[in-house]
Amino acid sequence: MRNPGVAFDVLPPFVAYAVARGDEEQRRAYLEQYRQRLLSLETTLPIQYPSLSDYESGTFQLKNPAI
Numbered sequence: 001m002r003n004p005g006v007a008f009d010v011l012p013p014f015v016a017y018a019v020a021r022g023d024e025e026q027r028r029a030y031l032e033q034y035r036q037r038l039l040s041l042e043t044t045l046p047i048q049y050p051s052l053s054d055y056e057s058g059t060f061q062l063k064n065p066a067i
Contacts, residue, residue, distance in 0.1 A: 009047075011041070011044050011046055011047065012044070012047055014033070014034055016030040016034070
């Protein structure tokens with residue numbers, strides 16, 4: 001579901017660690033994982049951010065921060 005007033009949703013990042021240091025097998029595995037990620041973009045849930053109503057008026061501190 002799109003956030004009202006926002007032009008796009010932010011999806012979780014795809015991270016591949018130490019790609020330049022990995023061997024061919026590791027790079028192929030990362031590429032396959034990335035391929036699967038791209039194929040699933042339509043069903044990937046966006047990162048949820050608090051809305052402005054979740055903040056105190058004037059201080060802009062979260063009303064009920066998750067601890």
